[in-house]
Amino acid sequence: MTAARTATTATATPKAPGAPSYAFADDVRSAPAATGTTGAVNLDPGATYRSSLESEGKAYYRLELDGTSNAYVAVTAVPRADAELSVGDGVSVAVQNADGASCSRDTATVGASKSPQPITAWGARELVPGRGLCRKAGTYYVIVERTAVRAGSGRGDGDRGVGPGAGGEGTAPVAAPWELELAPVSEPALRKAAATRGPEAWDSATPTPPVAEPVAVRGGAGFTDATAVRQGVWRDAILPGQTLFYEVPVDWGRQVSAAVDLGSADKDSGYVADALGMTLYNPVRAEVKGTAVGYGGTQKSTALPPLPPVGYANRYASTTSTKSLRFAGAYYLVVHLAAQVGDRFGEGSYGLTLRVTVGGRTQDGPGYAARSAPRGIFDVGAPDREPEAAGSAGTVDASSSGTPGGDPAMKAVAVGGIGAGSLLLTVLGVWTLTARRRAAAQMRASAQNPTA
Incomplete structure (x- = not known):
């Protein structure tokens, strides 16, 4: 499971225009893009x-794959913060085999907000029935390109670069390149066959968002920088144009849902379409579902629709959102506030409230035959709490120092005390056993050599 940053008090830090708005992985490797298959850099599953x-x-x-594992590659494109984008500006990711046959294709765009933000699409080589062309071991290729659809032209202007021919009369503008983060993942085969049909029935009732005193957190700036949250109510602050990342552990059989609230502005001066957006991504960073709401200066709220429980067989479902709920592990809630909100209502920070619910019951996993890459990506670590009674979900005990799960320092003391006690008992046991053996040896020696 990807290590997440511990939740801390929320503060918002403005970003300079044009500065990268995304936190890349600390151990990220360089992978220069090739313009064709010749010279394409190999991507090792588990690395970023x-x-x-x-x-x-x-x-x-390039990917070098075996014939037993599923492979996934998420690509996050990061436009410049000052980019001028259209609705269809985005990124497309395709996976092909060595013969040029398509294994998968996915596209993601900025949408109606037209606000520069990290955009994530993914590709896959899956070992599923009916896809014989992509089941063999060998070389595969990940192909990434920008998409742009503008009425009347078929291409978007994108973000304008600076240099010769940029914006001059009679010359086409030079668009600045987008930075990319690529995260290949390998999912091993199962020890024994599992069901090959998606869920037919599940609890599709709209969950009630938890109500409790919010706990202050600070969202991360990227997938590997995501702040860990669990079921409860969380308070943050967000700037126009900013994207915040949160990580929620979801085990097999559990259902995740989330709602996000945006506070009111100091003035009412217009309206921004799809101003506040929230998207849920699965552990391999494939989109599950998104939601967005416009903003006119008064407080607004939006929530994800009901989603089925996480299950291995979901990959055989007919809907894309259900297919994406195929893994246990860290799910990501990514929240973006459109840059245009700053133009209309002011550049200051806006209050944000995140309400997370994890329902359902934990079930046994499918049983993988080998390790994933990265290791543990389909694990959730410590067992998640079962849903609490209505009205108490997300409540933080006063003794927990403001963080769910209690005071880490006290936990460390308790664990240390238990460990020290166990060590002392072990030492005493060994000492006692040694003393008894020595006494027995002395008695045997006395019996064999009696004194007069």
């Missing part, structure tokens, strides 16, 4: 890579 994508053309990367 940084690259860039030009406005025109395709970027190629």
Whole structure:
């Protein structure tokens, strides 16, 4: 499971125009994009890579895959903070085999907000019935390109670069490249066959968001920087144009839901479409579902629709959102506030409240035959709490110092005390056993050599 940052008191830090708005992995590797399959850099599952994508053309990367594991590659594209984008500006990710046959294709765009933000699409080589062309071991290619759809032209302007020919009369503007983060993942085969049909019935009732005193947190700036949260109510602050990342552990059989509230502004001066957006991603960073709401200066709230429990067989379902709920592990809630909110209502920070519910009952996993890469990505670590009674979900005990789960320092003391006590008992046991053996040896010696 990806290590997440511990929740801390929320503060918002403004970003300079044009500065990267995304926190790349600390151990990220460089992967220069190739313009064709020749020279494409190999991506090792479990590692994270940084690259860039030009406005025109395709970027190629290579995968060397076995014939027993599923492989996934998420690509997060990061436009410049000052980019001018259209509705269809985004990124497309395709996976092909060595013969050029398509294994998968996914596209993600900025949408109606037109606000620069990290955009994530994914590709896959899955060992599923009916896809014989992508089941063999061998070389596969990840192909990334920008998408842009503008009425009347078929292409978007994208973000404008600076340099010769940029914006001059009679010349086409030069679009700045987008930075990329690529995260390949390997999912091993199962020890024994599992069901190959998706869920037919599940509790689709709209969950009631938890109500409690919010706990202050500070959202991360990237997937590997995501702040760990669990069921409860969380308070943060967000700037126009900012994207915040949160990580929620979801085990097999559990159902995750979330709602997000945006506080009111100091003035009412217009309206911004899809101003507040929230998207749920699965452990391999594939989109599950998203929601967005417009903003006119008064407080607003939006929530994800009901989602089925996490299950291995979900991959055989007919809907995309259910297919994506195929893994246990860290699910990501990514919240973005459109940059246009600052133009309309002011550049200061806005209050944000995140309400997370994890329902259902934990079930046994499918039983993998080998380790995943990265290791533990489909694990949740410590067992999650069962849902609490209505009205108490997310409540933080006063003794927990403001964080669910109690005071880590006291936990450390308790664990240390238990460990020290266990060590002392072990030493005493060994000492006693040694003393008894010595006494027995002396008695045997006395019996064999009696004194007069």
